[in-house]
Amino acid sequence: MNAEQTIAVAKSASAPRTRGWHSQIADDKAMLRAARDLTKDIAEHRAAIYWSDMIGSALVGYGSLAGAILAQNMVVAVAFALVSVLSLYRALLFIHEISHFRNGALPGFRTAWNALVGIPMLTPSFMYEQVHTLHHKRTQYGTVEDPEYLPLALMNAWSLPLFVIIAILAPVALLFRFAVLVPLGAIIPPIRRLTWQRASALAINPEFRRRPPEGELRPRVLLQEAGGFLWSWALIGSVFAFGWKPLLVALGVASVVALLNQLRTLVAHLWENEGEAMTVTAQFLDSVNVPPPGRIAELWAPVGLRYHALHHLMPSMPYHSLPEAHRRLARELGEASTYHGANHAGMGVLVARIARSTMGRK
Secondary structure, three states, X not given: OOHHHHHHHHOXXXXXXXXXXXXXXXXXXXXXXXXXXXXXXXXXXXXXXXXXXXXXXXXXXXXXXXXXXXXXXXXXXXXXXXXXXXXXXXXXXXXXXHHOOOOOOOOOHHHHHHHXXXXXXXXXXXXXXXXXXXXXXXOOOOOOXXXXXXXXXXXXXXXXXXXXXXXXXXXXXXXXXXXXXHHHHHHOHHHHHHHHHHOOOOOOOOOOOOOOOOOOHHHHHHHHHHHHHHHHHHHHHHHHHHOHHHHHHHHHHHHHHHHHHHHHHHOOEOOOOOOOOOOHXXXXXXXXXXXXXXXXXXXXXXXXXXXXXHHHHOOOOOHHHHHHHHHHHHHHHOOOOOHHHHEOOOHHHHHHXXXXXXXXXX
C-alpha cells in the first residue's frame, strides 16, 4: 500500500475515523524505510544532555518547591509552585527514556534518577520498566494486553473527565502504597501479590495484571521498594517536625504534575482501536505528533513526548534526536505522505476531537 492509499483509508487526520479502520491499514514500507535510513547517525544517547537536563530540572523543581513552601505571599507561592510543577514534571518523564534503555546505555543514570527523582516522587523506575515496552509490542499495542491503552474515543462521555480527574489522587495513592501496602505485603503474601499485580505499574488499562519481574529488574525492585517505604514514612514523619504545610504543598504540586501527565496521556493517542492487532503504520496513525511551530507543547509534552507518533516508529531513538528526526522525515516524505497524517495542531484540538467522538454515547 502506498502513501496515498494509506491516507485514503485512514481518512482525514483532523476528523474522527470509523470503527475498525485500523484493520484496513497496511504498513507504509517507504515511511518505515525512511525512518530507519535517515536517522542512523543520530541514534546515540548523548550523556551530557541527559545528565544536565535531568539534574537541572530536578534541582529547579525542588528549589521552587521550597520557595512555594516558604513564601508568605500567595502570588509568589503560586508562581514558585507552577515552576516546580513544570520542572518536576520534566524530570519525572525521564522514566520514559529509562524504560527504553538498552544494556549499557548511560551507566549510572537509572540509579541517579531513582535517587534524585523516582524515590522522592514515589514513582521509581520499576513502575515503568518491563511495562511500557509491552505498549510497543507489535501484537499487543491497542489490545487488552496493552497496559497503556484504552479506547477512550469509543467510550462514554463521562469517561473522559473521570480519566483526567482521578489522576489528582495519584500522590496520596502512592503514599499509601509504599507506606502501608509494602510493609503489609512483606508479611502477608496475598497483599504482596495484589499490590504487585494491580498497583505496581503506570498503567491505565484496568484489565492489566502485572507479571512477576524478570532478570535484572528483580533485585532493583527490592531496593526501590525499600527506598519508597523509607521515604514515604519520612514524609509522614515530617508533619511532626515541620507541621502540615510542607507535606500538603508537596502533595499539591505532585497532584498537578499527575494531572498534567494525565492530560498529556489523553492526547498521546487517538484511542480509536477496539482491540484488534495493528500494523506499525496503523499504530503510528493512532498516535500523535505535535510538532513546531507551536512551542507550548514542549511544556506539556517534554522530553521528546511531543513526537509520540514518531517515537512509536523508533522507540529506541533518544529524546534529544527526535526533533531532528522529525525534520528529516517531514522534509523527505512531504505533506502528502502517511507521516503527515500523525501530525496535529495541539492539545485543545485533540481533546475536542476525543470529546466529540464520545458525545451521545451512553
